[in-house]
């Protein structure tokens with residue numbers, strides 16, 4: 392069988408790719424589209440390093456088949472900043488030192504942005520529950536939660 | 549995912565097309581809803597399908613509607629869609645309790661209640677709540693449709709009453725009774741992202757004078773499948789919910805649990821804790837009626 396031809400939008404741009412039917416969206420994003428900001432941690436939905444937005448929903452790209460995204464919109468970490476202009480969340484992660492090795496960071500940023508779009512004024516508990524699907528082995532989470540709360544405050548103005 | 553043979557992927561637009569695909573395809577065929585069980589199984593080579601049939605492009609599978617008081621939740625409706633449906637949440641809060649516990653936000657962005665049901669894990673969080681609500685599974689096959697209660701749909705770990713050429717179409721809820729409500733609670737070592745050690749779903753209907761008129765109780769993770777505990781419901785019906793009645797209710801729940809020992813809990817622990825969780829779920833359901 393030949394590979395499948397898929398057309399989708401990635402970070403607002405039309406794109407197309409060829410993939411095997413059993414290939415994950417994560418593998419296509421990283422290996423074919425060369426968007427390596429999205430990370431692979433576990434491949435089993437536990438760590439959230441592979442988080443992307445699929446038609447406006449936060450999902451694990453490791454548990455999505457690439458063939459499923461025909462005609463859909465995908466947003467990855469590469470679309471988060473406006474050129475050199477960092478998103479407030481990105482800036483707050485730096486200010487609060489909310490990252491060490493950085494493997495979990497793109498996933499946390501994508502997940503945190505999804506939270507703040509839905510709930511601009513979350514409590515600390517709401518932040519912690521929303522981010523429960525993102526694991527970090529370095530920071531101990533506290534600085535991440537602080538960065539998200541601080542970003543929320545600044546975004547509310 | 550590394551494999552030698554080629555997997556095929558189809559995304560039919562109608563139930564009939566999906567049924568003819570499963571009926572006419574040799575080899576190992578798997579349906580795909582949100583993929584949060586299926587892809588994990590494929591990643592670990594537990595599943596190695598020749599054909600994956602994605603049901604998400606079938607309109608009926610994504611339908612979520614209320615008609616004459618009856619909710620029909622399409623088998624591929626995601627957890628997040630269910631959680632965001634406020635009216636459904638106020639009618640069936642216990643079901644939403646269960647759905648909310650299915651993994652992270654990322655997981656619920658894809659995971660369906662239908663998939664949770666078809667995967668038939670003894671610890672699945674939405675199942676005891678669906679059972680307590682009196683929900684039924686609507687099934688489509690080559691000879692038309694049939695409906696079975698959720699408790700009869702589940703046969704054992706990973707086993708359902710679906711025949712190889714049948715598909716779960718939706719989950720249907722009965723008309724909600726006035727003065728009724730429900731709750732689902734589970735015990736896990738972590739509050740999020742963990743598998744139930746015990747789970748209890750309950751629905752109760754009260755009279756204006758505070759007498760329990762109807763009750764349905766289902767327990768999860770303490771047997772090969774979620775069980776209906778009729779004795780526990782009987783302990784409540786016809787009575788005011790006093791401490792004594794609650795003690796009797798708890799003892800009936802404990803008596804029907806038949807858990808196994810595993811790394812997440814011993815038999816004794818599970819039997820002890822399911823009584824505690826059942827009491828809390830009952831109180832939560834009663835609180836919600838007020």
Ligand SMILES: Cc1cc2nc3c(=O)[nH]c(=O)nc-3n(C[C@@H](O)[C@@H](O)[C@H](O)COP(=O)(O)OP(=O)(O)OC[C@H]3O[C@@H](n4cnc5c(N)ncnc54)[C@H](O)[C@@H]3O)c2cc1C
Nearest residue numbers: 436579581582583584585586651660663664666672673716
């Ligand atoms: C990290 C993680 C955490 C989780 N935590 C929990 C938890 O706390 N509690 C819990 O209950 N679950 C949990 N789960 C499992 C839960 O996500 C799944 O059971 C989910 O609900 C299945 O739905 P799905 O749409 O993803 O199904 P899929 O994976 O697409 O399908 C599940 C199974 O059902 C079959 N199937 C799907 N749709 C149909 C249909 N319409 N007719 C017939 N067969 C069908 C599939 O072939 C497959 O065998 C977790 C999963 C992950 C990855």
Ligand code: FES
Nearest residue numbers: 432433434439453
């Ligand atoms: S790589 Fe997808 S959740 Fe870990």
Ligand code: FES
Nearest residue numbers: 491492527528529
């Ligand atoms: S910074 Fe290293 S895993 Fe989070």
